[in-house]
Amino acid sequence: MATPSSDDVFFGSIGEVSAKLRAREFSAVELTRAYCDRLERLGPRFNALALSLREQAIRKARDVDDDLKRDRTRGPLQGIPYGAKDLLAVKGHPTTWGARPYAGQVFDEDARVIELLDKAGAILIGKLAMVELAGGGGYRFPAASLTGPGLNPWDRTRWSGGSSSGSGAATAAGLVGFALGSETSGSILGPSSMCGVTGLRPTYGLVSRRGAMALSWTLDKIGPLCRTAEDCALVLETISGADSQDPGSAGRSFRYAPQYARKPQEVTVGYAPVDFDQSADPSARAGFQAALAVVKWMGMKMKEVEIPDFPYGALVNTVINAEAASIFEDLIRSGRVDQLADKRQVANLKAAVEIPATEYLRAMRIRTRVQEAFRNLFLDVDMLLTPTRPAPAPKITEPLTGVGGIFTAPGSRGLTGLIPAGNLAGLPALSLPCGFAGGMPVALSLVGRPFYENQLIAIGRTFQSQTDWHRRRPPVG
Amino acid sequence: MDVTRRKLATMIAAAAAANTAAAQAPPAADEDARAAHEALQGNAQQLAKVPLPMATEPAFRFKP
Numbered sequence: 001m002a003t004p005s006s007d008d009v010f011f012g013s014i015g016e017v018s019a020k021l022r023a024r025e026f027s028a029v030e031l032t033r034a035y036c037d038r039l040e041r042l043g044p045r046f047n048a049l050a051l052s053l054r055e056q057a058i059r060k061a062r063d064v065d066d067d068l069k070r071d072r073t074r075g076p077l078q079g080i081p082y083g084a085k086d087l088l089a090v091k092g093h094p095t096t097w098g099a100r101p102y103a104g105q106v107f108d109e110d111a112r113v114i115e116l117l118d119k120a121g122a123i124l125i126g127k128l129a130m131v132e133l134a135g136g137g138g139y140r141f142p143a144a145s146l147t148g149p150g151l152n153p154w155d156r157t158r159w160s161g162g163s164s165s166g167s168g169a170a171t172a173a174g175l176v177g178f179a180l181g182s183e184t185s186g187s188i189l190g191p192s193s194m195c196g197v198t199g200l201r202p203t204y205g206l207v208s209r210r211g212a213m214a215l216s217w218t219l220d221k222i223g224p225l226c227r228t229a230e231d232c233a234l235v236l237e238t239i240s241g242a243d244s245q246d247p248g249s250a251g252r253s254f255r256y257a258p259q260y261a262r263k264p265q266e267v268t269v270g271y272a273p274v275d276f277d278q279s280a281d282p283s284a285r286a287g288f289q290a291a292l293a294v295v296k297w298m299g300m301k302m303k304e305v306e307i308p309d310f311p312y313g314a315l316v317n318t319v320i321n322a323e324a325a326s327i328f329e330d331l332i333r334s335g336r337v338d339q340l341a342d343k344r345q346v347a348n349l350k351a352a353v354e355i356p357a358t359e360y361l362r363a364m365r366i367r368t369r370v371q372e373a374f375r376n377l378f379l380d381v382d383m384l385l386t387p388t389r390p391a392p393a394p395k396i397t398e399p400l401t402g403v404g405g406i407f408t409a410p411g412s413r414g415l416t417g418l419i420p421a422g423n424l425a426g427l428p429a430l431s432l433p434c435g436f437a438g439g440m441p442v443a444l445s446l447v448g449r450p451f452y453e454n455q456l457i458a459i460g461r462t463f464q465s466q467t468d469w470h471r472r473r474p475p476v477g
Numbered sequence: 478m479d480v481t482r483r484k485l486a487t488m489i490a491a492a493a494a495a496n497t498a499a500a501q502a503p504p505a506a507d508e509d510a511r512a513a514h515e516a517l518q519g520n521a522q523q524l525a526k527v528p529l530p531m532a533t534e535p536a537f538r539f540k541p
Contacts, residue, residue, distance in 0.1 A: 364535030
């Protein structure tokens, strides 16, 4: 039996690694040990590792090997090592939420998504680093984390994104087979784009958040960061589903059925040329335009659109700030909030306690109009296409120009603001690596109507069959 | 060291000016608090500009 030491394994898709496990090229224990070695050796280099779970992972891998010997198959995730953002509870181990005030916190139950992945035979090998409190309140510097700034595997002087910093970096560096992250407004899509991995933000309510840190009850979502669109489908299929213990649960599940998706020629894509040109960082324009050419070549019908006109940044910040101030009221009023690393974030959380109810309600009423506007937009197009972020990852020393990964919009509207808008409307999004700018990855996003994941993934899979950006590997050694 | 009355007066005045400046400069925490409140005010001002029919209810029971 071979030892899984080659990069082809560490950077393989779930399907590829699963096939090797079933062909007995290596055992689940060997694979898990090799991944744990790699995660423990390289994870700290990117400030990506919050906690190694080697011992329980090896025990789980032994169970998987027993199952495989007896032909008890549990699906494609069986035996695949993965990492989870440190806001997901794992029974009996610290769950820090990336923040010093919660450094000693231990839960006695697994988060629902961890339970579901465990049943499917996936092997949790580590908790992954994150921005403190998932960026709640809004942070000024990438260093806003218990584990320091998330460093990008493509260039350690640059940020891996937030708030799922470790999930992005660990997936990009081949330290895990896939990772779970969470998004309130940009925390899956941002790190996916900056690290060059494929990330899926599910429709609000499709994945249970039981056992996950709450930042905003009406915005929080959990989703996968993977190597391919198809991997995202396999993970989403496992973690989605109704949960009576999550009040936000939509009571629906996801089944990956690419055979039922419409062909690219039957799909109308809304886009704004300005997003690929003037609104993009000059270093990224050539990459975005080449990627757009691939999309057009796929045969999809292209229609120029503009994002409905709302102050998305102000809206999403008001909703997050008001809900986070309520969720973390004890932390704030007790003064323990002062232990957070980012002093602007501390000040923002303290100030957020004073947001009047009328302002929160106004934001939530405008949000109703946002949802209506997107319902109307999706009468004309099937999905929206735009650069996930207009620029590659910033230097870790640069202050962030927006809050929680939301960056200042340029003058021309196009689809600028689609990350907060899509979150406010609860829409699914798939981020696909689409090129490089100055040696750093950039990405496109496909955004659809609620519960449109199957179609987004099918188009993403076709795009990835025509490109190899998702297969590129950072020089991590 | 010889200190003339004029030099002494200059030194005292300079020290007093430095103390006054230090007292007037806001500590970093105050600066962060001010920025935080300004950001909230900015959000509120932007939201106030959005026309909102009276019948529009908040997205409380939020279902996409």
